Amino acid sequence: MYRIWSSTNMAVCIAVIGKENSPKYVSCLNSDNELQFHYKVHTALDVVEEKLSLAGKSNNDVRELYLGLLHSTEEHKIFGYVTNTKIKFIVIVEATNTTLRDNEVRQMFRRLHAAYTDVVCNPFYIPGDHIVSKKFESVVKSIMSGNP
């Protein structure tokens, strides 16, 4: 069985948000409406914060990092993921991309998390700074384009 990778993009925007909700990295497939995506990512944090505060109350030992679908509009679906150190990952997918399965979204976040871990492991990276890394950039691009 061969899986043919569709030519449609997996994600249109990927963002890394710091512990205190400031953006550390935002990348959009199409830079024309970058500002709109910034707003979308920013407003999605409302839902992330709400989910985190609810998870904090239930006091489970292990919190599920993947938050699932945060919000969907007519054009986009927004997914969220929060690491144990409260670093948030936001992925925006086009609403027309109906073939995308939950499993694939999880996979995207896992790759993103791994790439982020590599960034933080870099001794020249100061935690809290904006992420400037060619390697991270290329991972993000490949996640967006859907290439494994």
Place this chain on the structure above:
Amino acid sequence: MAVWMDGFDFPPELCSKPLALIGISGIDVTKNASDREVWESLSNNRAPNRAHISFKLLEPQHVFPVMKPKRNTYDWYIPKGILKRNWIVKHLQELPAVNVLFYHLDWDDPNFAAKKLDCANRLQSIRGALKGRLTRLAVVLIQRTAPVAGEDPSAADKANALCTACELNPKCLFVLPLGDHLQGYILRLEKAFLELAQGYYHHAIRAIKSHRDQLNKTTQQYLMVRHLFKIGLLSELKQDSHNAHKSYAQAYSQLLDLRVADTNAMEVKTVAGLINYKICRILFSQSMPRDAIAQFRAHTEAFKNREGHKDLTFEHYGWLAKQYWVFGDLFDEAIKQGVQAVQTQHPGFYYQQAAQLAIQRKQACEQLCQNVTTYPEPDPLTGMDTLEFFGQRAWRPGSLSVEPIDPSRERDGILALQFREKNGVNHSSLIITLFGIAISQFKAFRCPRMRRQLLVQMAEEYFSAKDYGKALTVLTHMLWDYRSEKWWRLLSAILLRALGCAYLTAGLQDYVTLSLEALGTAAQLTSQDKTRVFQNLNRILKRQLPEPEPGLSPIDLPHAKELWTASCASVDPPYVTVDMSNVASCVESKAKFTESQSHVDKPVLIEVYVRSSCPHPIQFSKLLVTVTTPSMSTELPASIVGPSEGHPLHFETNSVKSYMCQFIPDHRDVGNEIQITSILLHMGADGDRNIILRYSCVSNESSGADDICPELQHFRPTPVKSVNFDSIRVQSTTLLVPRTSLLDLSIHHDAPALLGEWYKVQLKMLNNELCNASSLSVEVSLVPSTDDPHQELTTQLCKDVSGELVSLPMQLIIGDLNVGSSKEISFYVRALRLNTRNLLIKAKYLMLDPSLGINAEFWNVCEKLVTISVVKPFDVLTKFISLQLDPLTKAIALEPLIAMPHTECLSPWPIVIHNSSFELAQNVRLVDDSFVSQLEGLELQKGEMAAEATVLNITQPSDQPVHVGTYHLQWSRKGQEHMVTSSTVTLPTLRVENAPIYVEMVLPAHGWVRTPMAVSYRIHNHTNRLIDVDLSMEASDAFMFAGHKQLQLCLLPESVRTLDYNLYPLLSGLVALPRLCLSLVKEGQLELQPPALAELLQRCLPTHVYVMPQAKGKAATPQVPVPS
């Protein structure tokens, strides 16, 4: 809102909850008080829990809507529209389901027959007015007398007669007695009316259903929708919301099947909106919000692309916006009724969407209507409010879609609509209103960031409505929020827009603040933008006109230029102060004290760091630091550290410079904090306009408080030799402490202190200062202890042992102390408990300050802490023993015993015991007349033990352990015999039992062989009874004796019987004495068993005595020791 919504507003009768209409006639509210009371209890207080009825008061000659002639067949009927505008109103407000005739008639009325006819006539006239309608009729007889239990037997007959006369179903005849329970009767009547009404609506629905089957689906689709809608509304009136929903849903799906062309698009959409509204409303009221949302989604999905006529797309967006708006209202209403909404699904989203659509409407209008300048004549929109059907065009009412249209009339109509849209609708206020509602919803549902984005959009709308002041106000608030979360990309976009607003309103303060922020690194602007902002800022300084921001409407520019010209010419304000604490500026500044504590005799140093990240070189004129102490507030000029090239306040891009300033603190502020309040950077030369950048240092939470860890900033690479600005920790306060005193205060004492003694502490003060000290005094205070919070109660101080106690803290006045001289002083401490004491000794004196000249005296303080540990001087252990020297666990009343205190010295220092004494309790007596201390003058080293003994007698037996008394010791350290300390030890308690008989033997200390010795036994009877005992003396090998060998004795109450014996020892050494035995003559005379009596004797009597051999060669002298 009526201003803009012309065609889209929902008719109010549709939005209200349908209530069954009941007509009331025969009531005269104005003249008859009882009628008025009946009417008021019917119509007032229609709470939701009462029957869903609306009452309408009808005149006697009321005219009902005329009935149209019934159609026998629908075959050739072509409907001209979908829904008639008057139909809903007709059924809700004009055509009653039940008409109730109220009539005053008592069963026992004398004119019953006449009134019966009158009533029948009235009913007949109503029946005539309603000719052909199915409206139910009912009669209510208002009666003055309440029905009695035994009821008038004629009432039933009379009721029957009345019904016959009126041709009325007996079930429709009611009786309403006036009286106390009117409201109760009315409620019951209501229920009956509602049942009748439901019957009516049921019939009406059946009538519609009966001719619906005859309809033709191709030509009469409109009718299908209309009939289903009617059934829906009638079902609602019947309180049957299930069927109402079903019919509406069918009507809606029929409507979707309609063929839609430009000519009927508006009509279909209008009706679809109405039906959708009804469906959603019913679903919400049935607590099915998910279904309501799904229905609304399907509704918008079905119609969002049906834009209708291409020249009227604004109409489509207006309609769509209204759909979202009204749904938001419905949702909000449902939430108030208890439906649960969540963060991701609440009315805010619908209002937001409505606002977005209103923006699209505005854009479409701008695009389509820009060239429309004249209103066509004749007015094609006449009669718009009186159209027969919903959603039709005024210029071709009732025309069928198949009919050909008149192109010129059509064009005029469109023109008229466009003209109205352009000139009659205030789009911006509408959009802002919608954003406002949405914002409050998002706030309520915990979406602060969404709310901010909407506020920015609202500001955009203010901007496009040319309300630049409001736009600026909103934007500056949003800047603060986005800055605190460091969303620089969003901040930059808002910043540019705000800068435009500030330019257009010539807001100098805002303009400068925004410019400084725009030049900072956080603002992600292009270098052209930054250069323009920088140049404009320089122009402001030179009182020149700034260049306009790009992208502003050219219409506004001349006005803005005028404002700026006025602003530049005016002297006020001479300078602009910008609070930099809330600005991510291009120039940053930090100040810190070099020390966290400053001594008052040294200058206080402040380091100031300034960093410029401005893309262009920037120069300041002054740098000041404001310092506040409790006594003053000053501005200090700062000077650059190290050599500088050029102007000290000239900054290249990304350069950091450090400055230093200093000041001499005031002695009055000793003990207080000094605070750097602010750093002031002045821009602009003299004569120019000045800008003062004010950096507040009061709050330590600077803008960088979030996820930037200061610990990690040291890892940031910085150019060699330059200051790492980020890693500088702000130290904005310093504590002003007194100068370090040069007074040498030494303390001598012999630790540890002994519990209870006066412990001497010696202080020696040596003046090492350069000046004489005067008014020297020492204060001794106790440092509060955590182990013992009430230590001050068990610690005593005195200046002299013979003097009085001094309360804490103790003041010792010494006086003057010249340079180089020293003084000694001592005081005493007494600890009444064992824990360690910490004494704070504070020497305070006045001294001349040589630097401040004569008369400038100030206080100096020298502090030391003394720790005094306390130990016990000795431990006293008291033992009780019998006269036979056996240890005792209990005592017997009136039998003597020996108390023996053992004193063990624990003190590291030798102690001398001066005296010891007993203080005995009430029932305890010394056997001797007085006690002479055996320890007096004894010296004890550590670990040594001293003991003494005394014989006691306890007079009273007791169930409780008896308190024996206390033991007093007077002692002192060796060498300090003048300071005697008295310590008291409580003797252990003893259990004291009773014994009826006590036998005492008087025996010399020793005897001689073959020399008689006199002994006597004294037998005490402690009881108040006679005791008869048998006495026998057992022989002993060592003795011969003279006296009673066997005897019966009678012991008198509380008396002593003495028996004398003469013993003649035969052997020497420790020999056993003859044994005295006692037994009771009568068993059980005393509560004493024979063994107990034997034990008593054994305890009291000695068993052995020493008998000395006779000295050799010495004749035996008959010397008989006489018992004392």
